Amino acid sequence: MAEESRDVLEAVRAEKLKKIAESGIDPWGHRFDGHQAVAATRAIELPKPAEGQTPEPGPTVRIAGRIMLKRGQGKVVFLDVRDWTGRIQVFIGKKQVGDEAWALVELLDLGDLLGVDGTLGYTRTGELTVFATALTFLGKSLTPPPEKWHGLTDQEIRYRRRYVDLFSNPESLRTFLGRSTIVRTFREVMHRRGFVEVETPTMQAIAGGAAAKPFVTHHNALDVELFLRIAPELYLKRLLVGGMERVFEIGRVYRNEGISPKHNPEFTMMEAYQAYGDYHSMMDLTESLICAAIEAIGGGFIRAWGEKTIDFTPPWPRRRYLDLLRQYAGIDPEDFDAVKARARDVGVETEGRDRDVIISDLFEATVEDALIGPAFVIDYPAAICPLTKRKASDPRIAERFELFVDGIELANAYTELNDPRLQEELFRSQLAGQKEEDSMAKMDEDFVQALKNAMPPAGGLGIGIDRLCMLLLNKPSIRDVVLFPLMRPQAPRAAEGEEAEEG
RNA sequence: GACCGGGUAGCUCAGUCGGUAGAGCAACGGACUUUUAAUCCGUUGGUCCUGGGUUCGAGUCCCAGCCCGGUCACCA
Numbered sequence: 001m002a003e004e005s006r007d008v009l010e011a012v013r014a015e016k017l018k019k020i021a022e023s024g025i026d027p028w029g030h031r032f033d034g035h036q037a038v039a040a041t042r043a044i045e046l047p048k049p050a051e052g053q054t055p056e057p058g059p060t061v062r063i064a065g066r067i068m069l070k071r072g073q074g075k076v077v078f079l080d081v082r083d084w085t086g087r088i089q090v091f092i093g094k095k096q097v098g099d100e101a102w103a104l105v106e107l108l109d110l111g112d113l114l115g116v117d118g119t120l121g122y123t124r125t126g127e128l129t130v131f132a133t134a135l136t137f138l139g140k141s142l143t144p145p146p147e148k149w150h151g152l153t154d155q156e157i158r159y160r161r162r163y164v165d166l167f168s169n170p171e172s173l174r175t176f177l178g179r180s181t182i183v184r185t186f187r188e189v190m191h192r193r194g195f196v197e198v199e200t201p202t203m204q205a206i207a208g209g210a211a212a213k214p215f216v217t218h219h220n221a222l223d224v225e226l227f228l229r230i231a232p233e234l235y236l237k238r239l240l241v242g243g244m245e246r247v248f249e250i251g252r253v254y255r256n257e258g259i260s261p262k263h264n265p266e267f268t269m270m271e272a273y274q275a276y277g278d279y280h281s282m283m284d285l286t287e288s289l290i291c292a293a294i295e296a297i298g299g300g301f302i303r304a305w306g307e308k309t310i311d312f313t314p315p316w317p318r319r320r321y322l323d324l325l326r327q328y329a330g331i332d333p334e335d336f337d338a339v340k341a342r343a344r345d346v347g348v349e350t351e352g353r354d355r356d357v358i359i360s361d362l363f364e365a366t367v368e369d370a371l372i373g374p375a376f377v378i379d380y381p382a383a384i385c386p387l388t389k390r391k392a393s394d395p396r397i398a399e400r401f402e403l404f405v406d407g408i409e410l411a412n413a414y415t416e417l418n419d420p421r422l423q424e425e426l427f428r429s430q431l432a433g434q435k436e437e438d439s440m441a442k443m444d445e446d447f448v449q450a451l452k453n454a455m456p457p458a459g460g461l462g463i464g465i466d467r468l469c470m471l472l473l474n475k476p477s478i479r480d481v482v483l484f485p486l487m488r489p490q491a492p493r494a495a496e497g498e499e500a501e502e503g
Numbered sequence: 504g505a506c507c508g509g510g511u512a513g514c515u516c517a518g519u520c521g522g523u524a525g526a527g528c529a530a531c532g533g534a535c536u537u538u539u540a541a542u543c544c545g546u547u548g549g550u551c552c553u554g555g556g557u558u559c560g561a562g563u564c565c566c567a568g569c570c571c572g573g574u575c576a577c578c579a
Contacts, residue, residue, distance in 0.1 A: 008531095072535085075536050078539075091536095148529075159571090
């Protein structure tokens with residue numbers, strides 16, 4: 001039998017569950033009031049007994065958590081119990097808890113959930129310990145947990161069974177609590193600055209606001225094709241027209257592209273729009289947000305990033321796009337022949353392509369990886385920015401910035417284009433030059449119509465939350481900061497006599 | 504999509520030249536009232552990812568496929 005080994009292990013636990021139930025205890029537990037977090041319990045100030053002295057009876061405590069280790073010693077057992085704040089040792093003596101509770105102790109397995117009442121104190125080896133006086137069974141683990149020392153290391157199982165990863169690898173839990181802190185901090189900063197949080201459609205008839213292939217779905221009653229949004233941008237700007245002067249949205253966007261350590265098909269963006277601001281307002285906001293997040297999760301502004309160290313100490317440099325290109329590509333961007341020659345050197349296709357698109361690829365190939373510390377790249381070639389206001393002094397330059405850290409694009413922001421006629425023209429010209437799905441500018445008649453009502457001049461910002469979490473929590477893959485990353489569904493187990501169907 | 508690496512007990516991993524499938528942890532039985540990955544004695548546990556092929560004999564070699572990871576490409 002394929003699953004014999006697992007079946008035996010689970011049968012043993014099922015038998016224990018039965019015995020627990022027969023003893024009159026609900027093996028699935030119930031409400032358990034008044035317990036305190038393990039971290040709070042550990043924080044209780046308790047003088048260590050002096051050498052050879054009988055310790056004073058400590059305070060009464062009540063905790064709850066999962067049994068991670070069990071060290072039996074005859075008529076005494078030591079447990080390591082863990083909740084989401086930490087671990088603590090529990091001492092259970094047969095004489096101390098009585099025969100009835102002891103019968104339960106003999107049925108406890110690693111992975112079970114247990115509530116413990118007891119007194120806090122130190123063992124003779126000096127370990128802070130809950131000396132149990134009563135036990136409350138809170139849940140039977142019917143399947144064995146991973147190995148107690150190594151935890152779960154198989155990447156695939158860590159992603160597919162995140163619940164096991166979370167309780168068996170403390171670092172994983174710490175990471176996701178850190179992500180939550182980062183997102184909460186973003187909301188706090190935004191609210192403090194007078195932004196309101198809104199929700200806009202994730203199913204859209206026109207997937208605009210970014211350049212990406214969308215997921216397609218269908219609404220039955222309306223019998224229409226809809227797309228999962230690739231960005232909330234065009235809806236949020238409609239709200240600016242409506243007079244919501246400072247809006248933001250933290251939400252999932254979906255892009256039907258490849259999967260990589262930096263790409264998950266669904267990911268979280270925060271977009272924000274501020275009426276009467278510009279891209280410089282957005283740079284200030286970006287720096288404030290990320291610095292506040294760093295302070296919230298701790299660890300300081302100088303942070304480990306893999307083998308590297310990144311200094312987030314503000315203010316971050318603001319470098320012009322074309323200046324960086326001159327410096328790192330070593331060419332004059334005005335000299336198109338030189339641009340093409342250099343582009344070919346680094347493997348960028350030049351034949352029949354727009355000048356600014358070639359420059360954009362050249363920039364990616366030569367500059368982006370060279371920017372290690374956080375750096376705002378500002379003032380992009382206008383042709384690659386169809387939603388961005390042009391500089392009054394030079395219409396070939398768009399008022400856009402991107403924030404880079406170690407070659408990773410963390411944020412993208414503009415002074416928003418609010419001229420409806422120019423917007424319509426840019427939509428049309430972009431559409432003419434490119435395949436629609438490759439274009440950032442999909443014609444959206446209603447959006448142009450919105451702009452005709454006068455959208456206030458504004459700054460707009462998008463920040464990739466997942467990538468920020470990777471950088472701040474020092475995780476090399478986006479899958480380490482997404483709770484349930486997209487995986488290929490597992491083939492269904494072959495039914496008896498049938499072979500698994502192939503697609 | 505291309506290339507590289509991986510898939511062996513519930514978990515973490517060995518497996519030599521092709522010759523009976525291994526360890527630790529977990530589990531089970533026993534000893535133990537202050538352990539620290541407790542210890543000690545004993546026992547159980549396998550679709551070696553799948554399917555072909557070579558061979559007297561394949562976890563091992565060959566071919567094809569599946570899944571995962573990494574790098575690159577596309578993208579944020």
